[in-house]
Amino acid sequence: MIRPATPADVPEIVNMIRELAEYEKAAHEARVTEQQLHTALFSDHPAAFAHIAEQDGEVAGFTLWFLTFSTWRGVHGIYMEDLYVRPQHRGGGHGFALMRELAGICAERGYQRLEWSVLDWNEPSIGFYDKLGAVRQDEWLKYRLTDEPLQHLGARRD
Numbered sequence: 001m002i003r004p005a006t007p008a009d010v011p012e013i014v015n016m017i018r019e020l021a022e023y024e025k026a027a028h029e030a031r032v033t034e035q036q037l038h039t040a041l042f043s044d045h046p047a048a049f050a051h052i053a054e055q056d057g058e059v060a061g062f063t064l065w066f067l068t069f070s071t072w073r074g075v076h077g078i079y080m081e082d083l084y085v086r087p088q089h090r091g092g093g094h095g096f097a098l099m100r101e102l103a104g105i106c107a108e109r110g111y112q113r114l115e116w117s118v119l120d121w122n123e124p125s126i127g128f129y130d131k132l133g134a135v136r137q138d139e140w141l142k143y144r145l146t147d148e149p150l151q152h153l154g155a156r157r158d
Contacts (some may be wrong), residue, residue, distance in 0.1 A: 002101045005050035005062065010038045012059050013050060020084040024119060051101050053085065053094035061085035063098040070113055077113030078102055083125075095128060117142060 005013060014034050021030035040047045053061040061084050068077045080102060085094045099114075106114050115137075118125045145153060 001054045002097050003052055003054065005041060005052050007038060007042050009050070009052055009059070009062075010034050010041070013037060013052075013062055013064070016059070016062050016084050016086070017064075017082065019086065020082060023084075024122075048081065051098060053089075053098055055089060055092065055094070059086075060089035060092070061094045061098060063102060065102060067111075068113065068115065073112045076109070076111045077115060078106055078111055080114065080116040083116070096132075099132060 011034055014032060014037055017032055017037075018027065018030050021027045041050055048064055048066045050062055050064045052059055062082070063080055063084075064082045065078050065080045068079045069075070070077055080099075083095060083098055085092075085098075102114055105111070116129075118129060120126075
């Protein structure tokens with residue numbers, strides 16, 4: 001079963017974010033708190049949205065996403081920040097069901113893109129996305145500013 005996350009899911013989502021960070025060999029980077037996530041998902045103007053995959057009343061996985069906007073297409077899209085299915089539930093169709101939910105939201109709302117990133121060494125996920133018919137965007141380089149470089153650049157505003 002796939003359902004929208006509720007405030008009661010926040011602690012479990014934070015746990016899964018940490019599990020995902022551990023899997024991606026970046027546990028030290030997962031600093032999110034329950035309060036931060038609650039605010040992001042359930043404030044008057046949410047910055048992100050989440051869906052939960054359940055099996056027999058147990059949380060099997062989640063996806064967290066936010067809206068993007070394409071200047072070329074003139075409409076919103078979805079950027080899937082995280083898709084995670086717990087190891088004991090992998091292979092049960094939960095990842096597919098979560099992706100289908102996001103694709104359905106795109107279809108219902110007229111969004112024309114569903115995008116995400118995957119680590120280049122994560123062969124199981126790459127294979128999963130390839131089977132869905134997703135197209136790799138190899139011609140684009142991903143950039144990110146964080147921590148001190150971000151603060152340094154932001155401090156230079158006049």
